[in-house]
Ligand SMILES: [Zn+2]
């Protein structure tokens with residue numbers, strides 16, 4: 722179906738309601754938090770200098786054209802813990818990184834708070850570890 726004519730919506734007047742103004746304020750606050758994250762994100766550059774541009778999970782290699790998709794994961798999930806030797810960092814592609822965190826969220830939802838031992842187990846967890854088993858059982 723083809724529209725014969727369309728009229729652009731008239732621009733709304735700049736008269737902002739209190740609700741709208743509150744929304745704008747909220748966006749500004751979120752922006753400020755974003756800037757804070759940016760300041761803290763110096764660790765990303767450091768980690769990219771320390772470690773090869775390769776996802777530690779799936780092994781995908783990155784270069785200047787797609788490095789934006791390579792992120793730095795904090796092994797202990799504490800973004801404030803940034804030792805200079807990089808021992809708390811892991812370069813993960815955005816997909817594996819997402820996976821890493823959703824796994825933890827699931828874990829917490831199922832089991833409640835994690836004990837230290839559970840966290841160690843989780844750190845050792847390899848998503849492909851029982852894949853062979855599963856395939857073998859078939
Ligand atoms: Zn990956």
Ligand SMILES: [Zn+2]
Nearest residue numbers: 793794795818
């Ligand atoms: Zn992470």
